[in-house]
Amino acid sequence: MANAITAPRYDPLVTAEQLATKSVAAQKAALAAQTTLANNTTSALSNLKSAISTFQLAMTTMTSSKSVLNQSATFSNTAYGTATAGIKATPGSYAFFVEQLATASQTSYGGVSTVDVADGTGSLKVKIGDGVGDNTLDIDLAAADKDGDGKLTPQEMAAAINGNSKNNARVTASVINIGNQAQLVLTSNLTGLENAATLDASGVANATLKTALTDTNNIKNIVPPKDAIVWLGAQGSGTKITQASNTFTNVPDVKMTFTKAMTAGENPITVTVGTDSAGTIANVQAFVDAYNKLKSVMDGLASPGNPEKNIAAGIFAHDSGLNALRSSMGDALRLNVDGVSLVAYGITAQRDGTISLNTAKLTAKLADNPGGLDKLFGNNSLSAPAGVLGGLDKVLGQWSNVTKGQITQRMAATDKLQKSLAKSSERLTNQYNTAYSRFLDQYSRLQVLQEQMTRNSDMFDAMFSNDKS
Template sequence: MTSPITTSTGLGSGLDINSIVSALVDSDKLAAQTQITTGTTQNTASISAVGTLKSAMAAYQTALTTLGSTTTPAFNAFAATSSSSTITATADNTAVAGSYSIEVSKLATASKIASASFSGGSASAISSGTLQISQNGTNYSVAVGSGATLQTVRDSINSSLQSKGITANIITDTSGSRLVLTSSTTGAGNNLTMSGIPELAVDGTTAFSSSSSAGGYITQGGDATLTVDGLSVTSSSNTVSSAIGGISMTLTATNVGNPATVTVATNTSGLQSSLQSFVTAYNTLLTAVNSLTATTTDTDGNVVSGALTGDSLPRSLKAALSSVLTTPSTTSGSLTVLSQLGITTDFTTGQLKFDSTAFSTAMTDKGLGSKVQAMFSGTNGVVAKMTAVLTPYTQTGGILDQRSTQLNKTKSDLADKQTALDLHVESFTATLTAKYNAMDTLVGQMKAQATSITSFFDSLNASKS
């Protein structure tokens, strides 16, 4: 904003008009400008604080999601290891410590069939009708319209059956192009067949031969066969979860003559690591919240309040989080409170402390390992409860989003007030400058008249003398 105040001293009055107008304008705008400046500073700090809180809560939610994963459980009481890369094993809380010799003689296989060959490639004409694809008593119908080709039939099958685990493709060998169907379902009895369109029919019982143009099966569905400590086991899938109680094994290759050893042991170190991760994640969030509400003293001894000091939002959040920690569990049997696992709360800071000695006692003397997962990862466990506390704050349109919207509106209002004040200052400065310039002109005129009158009387006195 360009000031209309002139820098010269008034010629008529000799007054410093610039300084006078500046002083009057500054006095007029002081209260309003102080209010806007203070409000802007506080608003900026609050916006930053809410952003910090959002980030901290998002990090905590990520940690909770990892700890509560159902695919890679963090609180298993037992851990399974395999001596061979051909078998991977995992244990759940129903497992029993032990060692097992596993020899795999055959992997489970899925059905794959090929149609008769076509010399025209993917553009080969196919008769219209209904192609029926069957597997283990389930029939799927695929409409084949007039003008269909091997390519369009392939696309129709994939469009309608891919979600069922059946896919089609075209493979060209020395005899021509064939429609090849593959199933993702393994196990005996899960063979594919095709019927309804004569040139695509495959009965599923005739083996495919690369030297023949006829269709047939490339592979048939078969069960995995293995022994566990010499006991015969079959499985329709290469994931075997019913052979050993509490143990799931994934088979990736046969190992006849070189059996793998699967060992199951208590997962004390894994549980301790997971519990420590939970404690660390919680304390990190609490530290962030406390930093936004704490009062400190600067180098001059002045008390400086945090951006959210006195705000009800962080108080409500901390109270809700603390409630989860102090409410006894009803889903984990004799394990009801975190202190039984060595997790306690520092009443001064609110942060969690983890006592590894108390934890070891809980595992070895009290046998609480199998109950930890229910306390943390169960439907009504600590992770689920913590997530329920965070969701109203972090969800789209939730408490933090609403607070951000309010703060941004305040920011906009303050900017509008500053613009209005700047316009007022500009107008007021121009008005005062005009008035003082008019006064200076008037004073100059009066001085000139006084000088003229004085000169007249001086001349009159001189003539009399």
């Protein structure tokens, strides 16, 4: 009998898996591509949102500073003080003679000891300046015994003064031990005569304590309170200015803090107010850097790529919306106010769309028209946006608005797509499982049939074999 043809051997599990995988391969590849695109789109939108937010914050910082233009106030001799100038400060020079600095009072009361509350305590007053109204702190000495041991210690008195509800950190009481005696030290935290702190012990009932606090031999003026005395001009012939603080604001929008007194006969020091070119350049450069950083992110997302160099295109390479945003930002930079643009202040566009700053040109234009820079930049406030910053914020807001901006809408659409793709993935998994089960059943039965045929073939071979042994 001729030899029977041997049927191929296979594993139904492996065959079912291969056929089921092949049946959904095309759909699975398409779904994977769509999912990758959706995930990349979400990531790109998040990066764009972050970049726009960072740039808008930079613009807000410029707006909150009230001015891109920096003003400076400089002492001719910094040993005598420091100064700062605001945007409303008028350029000019001012001569000052510092006759006396303001000081904060500090007084010690010696011989203060622990007393028995049972012997009577009464009340102690701390007077600040004139002692009128809230300038008097009433200290209940009996209540000052916080641990309730019937003993009132100097430390408890100091704590009662510091913790008084009307104190507001204007006066600090402390205890210093010298030998076997406690010194209650009262220090004003503010300078000037009107802030001097003193004790009024007329209401103290304990005789020992009252004596310690009123005996002039026990009271030492460690630092007497003084007002600051500064002359606008020369000492004696200029205008005398007296106040409690060493910080003066007599020149509009200029804050001067004097730190050293002068000796009679010295020439007055000069405080010069003018444009701070270095500070202004730093402010403008910060804007240029922030703009270029946002531009770099946008350019990466919209890049056409280069197949020859194996550089992939950006995810928004053919997105008309992003290209329109980039174009609108360029238009906002070209704003002209009173015949002047950013170019006049040294801010120019480069071939790649970024901007650069020519500091020499900026410095020259500031000397000619310092106020024009602020007017040109404007602000990005919600109530009254203006200038370049207002224009940029308007076009960026079309994308960054949290309720109806392009980014919000696109992320919502992408999120909806991702949910749809997740459901499609579930359906594809079910489709695969169904196909797998079907193929497994078919090829399992086929395997059984082949085994039966093989056994029948073996039986026929045995029956009709020529081998009679």
